[in-house]
Amino acid sequence: MSKEKFDYFIKGEKGKYEVVIGLEVHAQVLSKSKLFSGSSTKFGADPNNQVSLIDSAFPGMLPVINEECIKQAVRTGLGLNAKINNHSVFDRKNYFYADLPQGYQISQYKNPIVGEGKVLLDMPYGSKEIGIERLHLEQDAGKSIHDMDPSNTYVDLNRSGIALMEIVSKPDLRSPDEVNAYIKKLRSIMKYLGTCDGNMQEGSLRADVNVSVRKEGDKNFGTRCEIKNVNSIKFMQMAIEYEAARQVELIESGKEIDQETRLFDTKKNETRSMRSKEDAHDYRYFPDPDLLPLKLEQKLIDGLKKSLPELPDKKKERFVKEYGLNAYEANVLVSEKEISEYYEEVAKLSDKKLAATWMMGDLFAMLNDKGLDISKSPISAKHFAELVQAIKSGEISGRIAKEVFEIMVESGDNPKKIIESKGMKQQSDPKELQKMINEILSKNKDKVDQYKAGKEKLFGFFVGQVMKLSGGKANPQLTNEILKKLLKG
Amino acid sequence: MTDITNQSLNEIIENVKTKKVSSTDLTKAYIKNIESAKKLNAFVTTTFEHALAKAKQFDNKPNFDQLLPGIPLAVKDLFCTENTKTTAGSNILNNFIPSYESTVTKNLWDSGSFLLGKLNCDEFAMGSSNETSHYGNVINPVGDKLVPGGSSGGSSSALAADLTPATIGTDTGGSIRQPASFTGTVGLKPTYGLCSRWGIVAFASSLDQAGPMTKTIKDCAIMLEAMSGFDEKDSTSINKKKDQYSKNLKDNIKGLKIGIPKEYRVDNMPKEVDELWEKGKKILKDLGAQLIDISLPHTKYALPTYYIVAPAEASSNLARYDGVRYGYRSTQGKDLIEMYEKTRSEGFGDEVKRRILIGTYVLSSGYYDAYYLKAQKVRQLIKKDFDDSFKKIDAILTPSTPSSAFKIGEKTNDPVSMYLNDIFTVPVNLAGLPALSMPAGVDKQSHPLGLQLIGKALDEQKILNIGYAFEKNCGFKNEIKKWWS
Numbered sequence: 001m002s003k004e005k006f007d008y009f010i011k012g013e014k015g016k017y018e019v020v021i022g023l024e025v026h027a028q029v030l031s032k033s034k035l036f037s038g039s040s041t042k043f044g045a046d047p048n049n050q051v052s053l054i055d056s057a058f059p060g061m062l063p064v065i066n067e068e069c070i071k072q073a074v075r076t077g078l079g080l081n082a083k084i085n086n087h088s089v090f091d092r093k094n095y096f097y098a099d100l101p102q103g104y105q106i107s108q109y110k111n112p113i114v115g116e117g118k119v120l121l122d123m124p125y126g127s128k129e130i131g132i133e134r135l136h137l138e139q140d141a142g143k144s145i146h147d148m149d150p151s152n153t154y155v156d157l158n159r160s161g162i163a164l165m166e167i168v169s170k171p172d173l174r175s176p177d178e179v180n181a182y183i184k185k186l187r188s189i190m191k192y193l194g195t196c197d198g199n200m201q202e203g204s205l206r207a208d209v210n211v212s213v214r215k216e217g218d219k220n221f222g223t224r225c226e227i228k229n230v231n232s233i234k235f236m237q238m239a240i241e242y243e244a245a246r247q248v249e250l251i252e253s254g255k256e257i258d259q260e261t262r263l264f265d266t267k268k269n270e271t272r273s274m275r276s277k278e279d280a281h282d283y284r285y286f287p288d289p290d291l292l293p294l295k296l297e298q299k300l301i302d303g304l305k306k307s308l309p310e311l312p313d314k315k316k317e318r319f320v321k322e323y324g325l326n327a328y329e330a331n332v333l334v335s336e337k338e339i340s341e342y343y344e345e346v347a348k349l350s351d352k353k354l355a356a357t358w359m360m361g362d363l364f365a366m367l368n369d370k371g372l373d374i375s376k377s378p379i380s381a382k383h384f385a386e387l388v389q390a391i392k393s394g395e396i397s398g399r400i401a402k403e404v405f406e407i408m409v410e411s412g413d414n415p416k417k418i419i420e421s422k423g424m425k426q427q428s429d430p431k432e433l434q435k436m437i438n439e440i441l442s443k444n445k446d447k448v449d450q451y452k453a454g455k456e457k458l459f460g461f462f463v464g465q466v467m468k469l470s471g472g473k474a475n476p477q478l479t480n481e482i483l484k485k486l487l488k489g
Numbered sequence: 490m491t492d493i494t495n496q497s498l499n500e501i502i503e504n505v506k507t508k509k510v511s512s513t514d515l516t517k518a519y520i521k522n523i524e525s526a527k528k529l530n531a532f533v534t535t536t537f538e539h540a541l542a543k544a545k546q547f548d549n550k551p552n553f554d555q556l557l558p559g560i561p562l563a564v565k566d567l568f569c570t571e572n573t574k575t576t577a578g579s580n581i582l583n584n585f586i587p588s589y590e591s592t593v594t595k596n597l598w599d600s601g602s603f604l605l606g607k608l609n610c611d612e613f614a615m616g617s618s619n620e621t622s623h624y625g626n627v628i629n630p631v632g633d634k635l636v637p638g639g640s641s642g643g644s645s646s647a648l649a650a651d652l653t654p655a656t657i658g659t660d661t662g663g664s665i666r667q668p669a670s671f672t673g674t675v676g677l678k679p680t681y682g683l684c685s686r687w688g689i690v691a692f693a694s695s696l697d698q699a700g701p702m703t704k705t706i707k708d709c710a711i712m713l714e715a716m717s718g719f720d721e722k723d724s725t726s727i728n729k730k731k732d733q734y735s736k737n738l739k740d741n742i743k744g745l746k747i748g749i750p751k752e753y754r755v756d757n758m759p760k761e762v763d764e765l766w767e768k769g770k771k772i773l774k775d776l777g778a779q780l781i782d783i784s785l786p787h788t789k790y791a792l793p794t795y796y797i798v799a800p801a802e803a804s805s806n807l808a809r810y811d812g813v814r815y816g817y818r819s820t821q822g823k824d825l826i827e828m829y830e831k832t833r834s835e836g837f838g839d840e841v842k843r844r845i846l847i848g849t850y851v852l853s854s855g856y857y858d859a860y861y862l863k864a865q866k867v868r869q870l871i872k873k874d875f876d877d878s879f880k881k882i883d884a885i886l887t888p889s890t891p892s893s894a895f896k897i898g899e900k901t902n903d904p905v906s907m908y909l910n911d912i913f914t915v916p917v918n919l920a921g922l923p924a925l926s927m928p929a930g931v932d933k934q935s936h937p938l939g940l941q942l943i944g945k946a947l948d949e950q951k952i953l954n955i956g957y958a959f960e961k962n963c964g965f966k967n968e969i970k971k972w973w974s
Contacts, residue, residue, distance in 0.1 A: 059690045
C-alpha cells in the first residue's frame with residue numbers, strides 16, 4: 001500500500017491549524033461484582049435491583065475492595081505496555097449529586113494503579129504511538145432519570161459502584177481518524193484481555209474529549225476545552241470537528257478561548273458550555289480513610305503478566321510470519337479478537353492466504369451488510385474453510401464460489417453439499433475439457449486461423465466459449481493450458 | 490434480694506450462671522431503673538419488649554457457656570441496630586431504622602446478650618459533654634448540674650446510674666475515656682482496627698473505634714473479648730486471633746516499666762489532677778512497677794492536628810445525609826440544591842455544621858497542603874513519639890482529663906475550651922493506640938477523676954492487667970446517690 005501523508009488541518013483565513021486531542025476513556029471493568037461491594041454488575045436489570053447497602057451509602061457501610069477488579073486493571077495496564085504501580089491510593093472525590101449516594105466518588109487521584117504506557121496505531125500514513133498518561137480505578141455513579149415524571153427526578157443506582165477504569169491519553173491525537181483508531185485499538189486490547197466488553201451502546205466505554213487547536217508548526221498547546229461524556233466514536237468525531245472549528249473561529253476573530261467543560265448536543269451537532277473554569281468543582285480529594293493504600297506484590301503482577309493472552313500487536317507479527325499475510329491483512333484480521341480467532345480456525349483447515357482474501361472480501365462485506373459481528377456469522381469457520389479449500393483445489397471456480405457463498409449464507413449448509421446438490425463442481429477432467437475444446441475449435445475454424453495468423457486477442461474468445469459451453473464450470477487454469485496446447489498444434 | 494443492678498457485670502454473670510437470678514428478673518430490674526431515671530435523659534430509644542422476649546428465650550433455654558449469658562445491654566445510639574431506630578443523636582436520622590446490625594453489637598448478641606435500649610450521645614459523636622444531641626443533653630448521675638462527658642455521655646450516665654450492667658461507646662478523640670472519667674467508670678479505647686467499624690455511624694474513619702464502658706476492669710476485659718474480632722467487611726480491621734482478655738487477666742505487674750510523659754503536665758491544670766497523677770504513680774510503684782520519665786515532644790500539636798483530620802473526614806463522611814435515600818428530608822426545597830441546603834440546615838445541629846465547615850475548608854484546593862497534608866505529617870510525628878517511647882517502656886500513665894465533670898452549659902459558647910477537654914485523649918487516637926481510663930479518685934467537690942493507661946498497639950491485655958492491679962489497690966468507690974428516682 002502506498003503511504004498517504006497526514007493531512008488533517010483546519011483551514012482558517014489566517015492559516016492552517018493543527019488539532020490536538022487527548023482522551024479520558026472510561027471503560028467499565030468486566031467483573032461479576034462491583035468495585036467495593038458484592039452487587040451484580042449485569043446490564044439491563046430492573047432499576048435499583050442491583051444495589052447493596054454499600055452502593056446506596058447507608059450509615060456505617062464500608063467499602064471492601066474487589067480483588068478481581070484490581071487484577072483486571074493490572075491486566076489492562078500490562079496490555080497498554082504500562083508501568084504497574086506497586087503502591088496506589090484510593091481517594092475520595094467529593095461532590096453532591098442525587099445519583100452519588102456517598103456524596104463522594106471513590107477514585108484514584110495522586111497515586112493511580114497504572115502509570116505511563118503506550119498504544120500503537122496503524123494509520124494510512126504509517127504507525128503512530130499514542131502515549132498513555134495513566135489508568136486509574138474509580139466507582140461509577142448511578143443514573144438520574146429526568147423524563148419519567150414532569151416534576152420529579154428518579155434515580156437508578158444499579159450502576160452505582162460499578163468499577164471503571166479511566167484511561168487517560170497524552171495529548172498525542174491529531175485527528176478524528178486517529179481518535180477512531182485509538183478507541184478501536186483500546187477496545188480491541190481490552191476485549192483481547194477480557195477486561196472490558198467494549199460495548200459502547202450499553203455505556204461500557206465512554207470518553208471525555210479534550211480539544212485544543214494551534215497554528216501549524218506552533219510548539220505550545222492552545223487552551224483546551226473538555227467535552228464531557230461522549231458515548232460513541234461517531235459523536236466524538238463530530239464533537240471534535242465542531243469544537244476545533246469553533247476554536248479556530250474564536251482565534252481568528254481575535255477572541256480568547258475559555259478553558260471550560262462543554263457538552264456535545266447530539267441533536268444539534270454542537271458543543272455547549274457546561275461550566276467555566278471558575279465554576280469548576282473543588283472536589284476536595286483526600287485519601288479514603290476507609291481503605292488502606294493498595295499494595296501490589298510484584299509476584300502477583302508477574303503472574304498476571306505471564307497469563308496474558310496474545311495481544312493484537314504480537315498476533316499481527318505472528319500472522320505475517322506464520323501465515324504469510326501482508327501487514328495490512330494482518331492488521332485487519334487481528335483488529336478484533338473474534339475475527340482473529342475465526343481466521344485462525346479457517347487458516348488451520350485451508351489455504352492461509354486465500355482464506356484471508358476471502359474473509360476480508362466477501363465475508364466482511366456480508367457481515368457488514370447484515371450488521372452482524374463475526375461471532376454471529378451465518379457461516380461457521382469450518383464451512384468457510386471448506387469453501388476456501390474447494391476454491392484452492394480447483395473444485396469450484398472463484399465465480400462459482402461466490403454463488404456457493406450466497407447459498408451458504410441463506411441456508412447455513414456446508415459448501416460440499418451445495419456444490420454437489422447443485423452440480424456446481426468445476427470441470428477439471430482434462431479429457432472432458434479437451435473434448436469440449438476440440439468441439440469449439442472445430443466449430444470456429446476461421447477464428448482459429450486468425451489466431452494462428454497472429455490475432456492473439458482471440459484467446460479470450462475461446463475461453464469464453466468454453467465457459468459458456470460448460471456452464472461456467474470449466475476449470476479456468478486447465479482450460480487455458482489445454483487451449484494453448486491445442487491452438488499451437 | 491439485694492439490688493442486683495449495682496453489682497459489676499462479672500458478679501451479675503456469676504449470679505445468672507449460678508441461677509441466683511434469671512435473665513428475666515435481671516432485665517426487669519434494669520427496666521425499673523430506666524423508667525425511674527428519665528431525668529437523666531440517657532436513653533433515646535428503649536427496647537423493653539425485645540429485651541424481655543430475649544430474656545424469656547434465654548431462661549427457657551439457657552446457655553451458660555457464653556461470655557454474656559442472658560445479659561441485657563444498652564448501647565450508644567451510634568451503633569446501627571437491626572429494626573431499631575438509630576439516630577446518632579441527630580435530627581437528620583430521626584426516622585432511620587437500619588435493616589442491619591453493626592458487627593460489634595452482633596458480636597455482643599452472639600455472646601448471649603441482648604438490646605435493652607439505645608443511649609443518647611453527642612450528635613454524630615461530635616462533642617465532649619453530650620450537649621450537642623438533638624435529643625437533649627444528658628445529666629451526670631454524679632450531680633444534677635453536671636455533664637456526663639461526651640460523646641458517649643448517655644453510655645457513661647446509664648452505666649454509672651445502674652441502667653445497664655455494662656455498655657459500649659465509640660472513641661474518636663476521647664469519647665469513651667472522658668465520659669468514663671467524668672462518671673467514675675472504666676472506659677477503653679482499643680487499638681485502631683481491633684473492633685470492626687462496620688455498621689457504626691461514621692464520624693472520622695481513621696480515628697473511630699468502638700470500645701467497652703464498664704464498672705470494673707474485669708468487666709472491661711469481658712466486654713472487649715465479646716465485641717472485638719476481625720471483620721472482613723471492614724478493610725481496616727486487624728486480622729488476628731481473638732484474645733481471651735478476661736481469662737488472662739493478671740494483677741502482677743512487677744517489673745513493668747511505666748512511662749510518665751512530661752508534656753502531659755499542662756498549664757492551669759488543677760492541683761487535684763496533678764495530685765491524682767502522683768497517687769497513681771505511687772500505687773504502681775508500690776506494686777513493683779518502675780516509673781520512667783519520657784518525652785512525647787509533639788504532644789502540643791495533637792489537638793490542632795486532631796481538629797483538622799477529624800473534621801476533614803467528617804465533612805466527607807456526613808455528605809451521605811442528603812435527604813435523598815433515608816433520614817430527614819426537608820419538604821421546602823424547590824430544586825435539588827435547595828432540598829440539600831434545607832435538609833442539611835434543618836437536619837444538622839450547630840456543632841456538626843461547624844465541623845463540616847472546618848473540614849470542608851481544610852480540604853479545599855489551596856488550603857489542603859497547609860492544613861490537611863501538614864496535619865497528616867504531624868500525625869506521623871505524634872505516632873513516632875509513641876513508637877520511640879514504647880521501645881523502653883510497657884505503658885504510659887497520664888491523667889484522663891484536665892478536670893472533672895464541668896457544669897451543663899459552662900462551655901457551650903466556647904468551642905475551643907470544650908475542645909481543650911480532649912487534650913490528653915486525642916494523641917492516642919491519632920496514633921491508633923489502646924488506652925484505658927480508670928477511676929482513681931475524686932476532686933474537692935467529690936467529682937470523680939480518672940487516670941489513663943496507654944499501651945502499645947494490640948497490648949490491651951497489658952494495660953488491662955495494670956488497671957486490674959491498680960483497681961485493687963486504689964480503693965476508689967463510686968458514691969452515687971440515686972437522687973433522680
